[in-house]
Amino acid sequence: MNRNNYLLIAVFVLLIVAFAMWNYLNPRYDWRERYEDNNKDPYNTFVISELLKRSFPKQSFKMMSKRIHNELNDSTETTANYVFVGKSVYADSADIQKWLRFAEKGNTVFIASEVLPEDLFHEIYSENCGKDRASKLYKHTWHSTLKDNVYQDSVVYMNFKHPQLHENKSITYKYNYENKLETKQWDYLDSVTSVCADHNLVTLGTFNDKYINFVKIDYGKGHFYIHNNPIIFTNYFLLDTNHLRYASKVFGHLSDGAIYWDPASRFPPTRKQQNDGNSNGSNRHFDKDSPLQYILSQPALAWAWYIFLASILLYMIFAAKRVQRMIPALPQKINDSLGFIKTVGRVYFVQNDSVKLCAELLQYFQIYVRERYRISGQFLVRDSTAQMALIAKSGIDANVVRTIGDFERRIENRNIAENDAVELYRLLKIFYKNCK
Numbered sequence: 001m002n003r004n005n006y007l008l009i010a011v012f013v014l015l016i017v018a019f020a021m022w023n024y025l026n027p028r029y030d031w032r033e034r035y036e037d038n039n040k041d042p043y044n045t046f047v048i049s050e051l052l053k054r055s056f057p058k059q060s061f062k063m064m065s066k067r068i069h070n071e072l073n074d075s076t077e078t079t080a081n082y083v084f085v086g087k088s089v090y091a092d093s094a095d096i097q098k099w100l101r102f103a104e105k106g107n108t109v110f111i112a113s114e115v116l117p118e119d120l121f122h123e124i125y126s127e128n129c130g131k132d133r134a135s136k137l138y139k140h141t142w143h144s145t146l147k148d149n150v151y152q153d154s155v156v157y158m159n160f161k162h163p164q165l166h167e168n169k170s171i172t173y174k175y176n177y178e179n180k181l182e183t184k185q186w187d188y189l190d191s192v193t194s195v196c197a198d199h200n201l202v203t204l205g206t207f208n209d210k211y212i213n214f215v216k217i218d219y220g221k222g223h224f225y226i227h228n229n230p231i232i233f234t235n236y237f238l239l240d241t242n243h244l245r246y247a248s249k250v251f252g253h254l255s256d257g258a259i260y261w262d263p264a265s266r267f268p269p270t271r272k273q274q275n276d277g278n279s280n281g282s283n284r285h286f287d288k289d290s291p292l293q294y295i296l297s298q299p300a301l302a303w304a305w306y307i308f309l310a311s312i313l314l315y316m317i318f319a320a321k322r323v324q325r326m327i328p329a330l331p332q333k334i335n336d337s338l339g340f341i342k343t344v345g346r347v348y349f350v351q352n353d354s355v356k357l358c359a360e361l362l363q364y365f366q367i368y369v370r371e372r373y374r375i376s377g378q379f380l381v382r383d384s385t386a387q388m389a390l391i392a393k394s395g396i397d398a399n400v401v402r403t404i405g406d407f408e409r410r411i412e413n414r415n416i417a418e419n420d421a422v423e424l425y426r427l428l429k430i431f432y433k434n435c436k
Helices: 003-025 044-053 095-102 116-127 131-148 241-251 293-298 298-317 338-350 354-373 384-394 398-414 417-434
Strands: 061-063 081-085 106-114 150-153 157-161 171-173 184-187 194-196 199-207 211-219 222-227 259-263
Touching: 044 241, 044 259, 095 116, 095 211, 095 222, 116 199, 131 171, 131 293, 171 241, 184 211, 222 384, 293 298, 354 384, 354 398, 384 398
Parallel strands: 061 259, 081 106, 081 259, 106 222
Antiparallel strands: 150 184, 157 171, 157 199, 194 199, 199 211, 211 222
16 A cells, blocks of 8 residues: 555544544433343433342342243242333233233232233233123223323323322423433323222322323232333433432332343344234334444444444545555665675785785775764875874774874885785774774
8 A cells, every 4th residue: 555545544543533532522322212221321221220129139139031931930929029111011922821820929010111911901801800891891991092092292290199109299200302302102091990890900100190100900919010101210210319219109019029120021032023913012113133233323333333434445445546566675785895805805915916905905994984984084094183083983092093004105105015915904904893
């Protein structure tokens, strides 16, 4: 890659880092109603699940991971609690029968959901009121209730019917989405306090003083508690003191036994999208998110993903251009001047011309001194100023430098013998080996 490609990649890396820092300093939340237990975004259930764990320290808190009929224990429990909080509860016939047996033995089933399992109430009515009357009551009360009864507003006021729980001033709930007040559908039940002689449906709570949203149904030795507004038990609302007090009164109806917390029933077993005609009112539009779906659901991760894809695309566009042919590495330069001098010396030695040999040795010595120590002058050694500078900079003994300088005069006078060339070579070798 050329320099422009590296610069482009660096720019995109800086953009990603800057965006990540911006999101860290300005966190964004997912405002969808997901009701996830390990999620601290506004409309999830991390706070309520943790509060229930701490409120029953001596009892077991069972986080269910399988379907109701596979995990809910109805063989030995007598004061246990089944708790579901979610937008819609999915329960097949086996799950409903497990609920009924669980409650019949004296346990508590608590369901906070906007969409309720219709078949459950059909079974309750059939058990207590007879099939014929149950069918009429079921169609009149629950079937119409679960489909049609919604109240549209952004603010509602909730309270309890029981004198000991009733608040002097109703508790206000405002629906916000991305910190903006928005209109919401608030589900409620029909105004029914007694559906047949042997079966009581007790109204426990309302909103706006007339819409029933919290009821108790006795079944066998146990009870069913139904709440139509699960959103008020999410993280966003439970951070307020008044809302927390309301939730504590609602969950105060639980018995002192173990708690079975059910996150699994928020999804159908196949995790496929259910159509609106499903007979049991099960959860719809709850496909399990793939990793990519989760990334795209988080604004910060989504933007990081888009920037990453854009970076890859731009890199491919620029990298598709003709790439310059690789330039072969040049071999490292080797200082072979001494070898050259030796070769020249052999030539002159064979010719038996000691004067030329010494002149060549001295000439290369002068070049070496000029380049290494920046000492100028035609006769570097013979000149007293240059000589003193060379002695100071090279750190060589003064006698050695002066002797080499004497060879300049002897070469001019051609007063050089064969042994003199050997002596000059020895002196230069001492200089090269020991100079600074």
